[in-house]
Amino acid sequence: MNLLVTIPAESRRMxxxxxxxxxxGSPTYICVLQRKDRKSIAITPCTAEHPMSFKVPDRLLTDGQCRMMINGIQFIQALLEANELAVGKDHQFKGRYEAEKNAVIISLENDEREC
Incomplete structure (x- = not known):
């Protein structure tokens, strides 16, 4: 599986x-959690009430044109700055699945970047 997260050049979304x-497990909502140092994020299923919850589009896995995008200019900019990632450049990160936490962990550090 390709467990990818991409931050496009305009850096307004993930x-x-x-x-x-x-x-x-195709959850209805996911959460994006970050370490305090912002060197990695975790994506996990959650409820709609969670403060960092994002609705997964209903057609995401059945419609080839549908995408899961998280908008958050301040959040994205803080991640880019904390990891010395250039604004205006595409960034792609490959995650790893941790079954015991049911989470995809994405390292944003230099040696972990996909491209």
């Missing part, structure tokens, strides 16, 4: 790959 949603 695209969460379909395989990330698939491996988490």
């Amino acid at each position: 695209n969460v790959g379909k395989d990330v949603i698939r491996i988490l």
Whole structure:
């Protein structure tokens, strides 16, 4: 599986790959949690009430044109700055699934970047 998260050049959103949603069991909502140092994030299923919850589009896994995008300019900019990632450049990160936590962990550090 390709457990990918992409931050496009305009840096206003984060695209969460379909395989990330698939491996988490196709939840209705996901949360994006970050370490205090912002060097990694975790994507987990959650309820709508969670403060960092994002609705997964109903058609995400059945419609080839549908995408899971998380909008948050301040959140994305803080992640980019904390990891010395250039604004205006595409960034892609490959995650790893941790079954015991039912979470996809994405490291944003230099040696963990996909491209």
